[in-house]
Each structure stands twice: as C-alpha cells, then as structure tokens.
Amino acid sequence: MVSPKIGLSMLYCLGQPFNGAIVQIEKAGIPNIELVDDGLHALTGKRVQALNDLAASYGLKYTVHAPFIGVDISTPSDWLLKAMIKGLKKSIVNSSALNCQVWVFHPGSKSVMSDLSPGMDWIRNLKTASLLSKFARDHGVKAAIENVPEPFLFVMKTVEDFKRFYNEVDEDISMTLDLGHANISHQIEAFLATFAGKIVHMHAHDNDGKSDLHLGTGFGTINWEKTADLIKKIHYDRTIVVESSEHVQESLNRLRQLFF
Numbered sequence: 001m002v003s004p005k006i007g008l009s010m011l012y013c014l015g016q017p018f019n020g021a022i023v024q025i026e027k028a029g030i031p032n033i034e035l036v037d038d039g040l041h042a043l044t045g046k047r048v049q050a051l052n053d054l055a056a057s058y059g060l061k062y063t064v065h066a067p068f069i070g071v072d073i074s075t076p077s078d079w080l081l082k083a084m085i086k087g088l089k090k091s092i093v094n095s096s097a098l099n100c101q102v103w104v105f106h107p108g109s110k111s112v113m114s115d116l117s118p119g120m121d122w123i124r125n126l127k128t129a130s131l132l133s134k135f136a137r138d139h140g141v142k143a144a145i146e147n148v149p150e151p152f153l154f155v156m157k158t159v160e161d162f163k164r165f166y167n168e169v170d171e172d173i174s175m176t177l178d179l180g181h182a183n184i185s186h187q188i189e190a191f192l193a194t195f196a197g198k199i200v201h202m203h204a205h206d207n208d209g210k211s212d213l214h215l216g217t218g219f220g221t222i223n224w225e226k227t228a229d230l231i232k233k234i235h236y237d238r239t240i241v242v243e244s245s246e247h248v249q250e251s252l253n254r255l256r257q258l259f260f
C-alpha cells in the first residue's frame with residue numbers, strides 16, 4: 001500500500017524572525033518542510049544557502065509556498081502585474097536553488113475592474129498561471145495552483161472553477177489541494193474524486209466549515225478518517241503538509257496515526 005509523506009509548513013511561525021524558523025525546523029525533526037516565501041521569511045540568496053546547509057545536515061526536502069500577501073496574479077494593473085511576476089519568478093529561481101519539487105501558488109482575485117471589464121480577471125489568471133508554470137518547469141520545479149476559500153475574492157475556489165480552468169488553460173499545471181479550504185465549500189470528496197490526476201501536493205488544517213481558521217487537524221469539523229480513506233483510495237503518495245497555525249504537534253501526530 002502506498003502512503004503519503006507527512007510534512008510541516010512554517011506558516012505557524014511566520015510571525016517569528018527567520019532565524020526562529022530555522023530553530024523550529026531543527027527542533028521539528030520532520031524531513032518534509034514547506035517554506036513560506038513571504039514576510040519575515042522571504043527567501044534571499046543567503047537564506048537559500050543556509051537552508052541548503054540545513055537540508056544537508058538533517059536530510060530535509062523542501063517545498064515552497066509562493067509569496068501571497070498582497071499578491072494578485074490577475075491584477076488589472078499592468079505595472080503591478082509586471083512587478084508581481086518579477087517577484088514570483090524570483091521565488092521560483094530560489095525554489096529551484098533549494099532543489100524544491102513543488103512551488104505552491106494562489107489564483108488571482110476579482111477587483112473593481114471585474115464589473116467594468118467582465119472576464120478580464122479570469123483571462124489574466126489563466127495567462128499568468130501558464131507563464132509561471134512554464135517558467136517553473138524550465139527551472140525543474142512543479143508549479144501547483146491551490147484551491148482557496150470563501151469569502152475572499154479569488155477567481156478559483158470551487159471544483160467547478162478548477163474544471164473550467166483546466167478546460168481552458170494551455171499548460172499542464174498541477175494542483176495543491178488544501179483540505180481546510182475545501183471543507184469550507186464542502187467539496188473535499190469532490191476535489192479528490194475530480195482532480196486525483198492533477199493533485200501533487202496537499203495542505204492539511206481544520207476549521208468550523210465556515211471560516212479559514214487554520215486550526216489543528218481534528219480541532220474542527222473535517223472528518224479526517226473519511227478524508228484519509230479517500231486519499232488512500234486515489235493512491236496518493238506525495239506530501240501532505242500540516243498548515244495549522246496552532247496544535248501543530250498534535251496535528252502531525254494525528255496525520256501519522258491516520259496513515260501509518
């Protein structure tokens with residue numbers, strides 16, 4: 001039987017300085033680490049070097065969450081889009097230098113322009129996602145677009161949105177399934193059933209089915225036993241990253257219990 005690998009996202013300590021995150025990675029003893037390339041933990045050449053040294057000492061494998069704070073890959077502003085693409089490409093180059101397999105990114109958002117120029121945000125999202133995915137592939141990295149939750153203005157949240165995206169996009173783009181986000185649209189089962197062939201990465205955290213709380217796994221309304229069975233059914237053997245901002249250790253233990 002194939003089993004997923006359990007990983008840990010550093011999102012829970014994004015409020016700590018970068019050196020604090022390094023200490024947390026050393027303490028965690030988890031070989032699959034998701035770095036968050038944003039805020040206090042934004043990647044630089046020097047940090048990539050330090051992280052590669054750490055990976056060599058502890059046998060770590062990294063995935064990278066792209067910059068997302070204030071980022072919108074379908075912004076109607078040409079100059080902002082140019083700046084964002086530049087920043088996101090830099091993140092991909094750093095991910096490549098970290099030997100990272102998967103680079104997780106968010107879809108674009110609606111804006112005031114969505115009413116004035118209908119469909120523009122959707123087209124920009126398709127174009128920028130394709131461009132980033134191709135750039136990542138050329139750097140040996142798999143870009144994987146993540147399902148995001150209500151009530152945010154993202155253009156891709158539901159199974160239907162992703163179906164439309166995959167029908168229209170001209171690149172082979174992978175998917176990150178965020179189980180917590182899918183719980184808010186009550187579509188965990190539908191996402192797993194529809195996109196089994198596209199999903200190369202997963203995020204695990206919990207919530208009350210209404211807000212994106214990033215609770216520890218088992219501290220919200222997700223039926224984890226059922227979810228684990230569905231994940232086993234699609235023979236998923238890649239990484240499931242704990243992306244909770246609390247009860248991190250309990251969440252890791254719980255996932256291990258479910259899959260091993």
Ligand SMILES: [Mn+2]
Nearest residue numbers: 146178203243
């Ligand atoms: Mn996520």
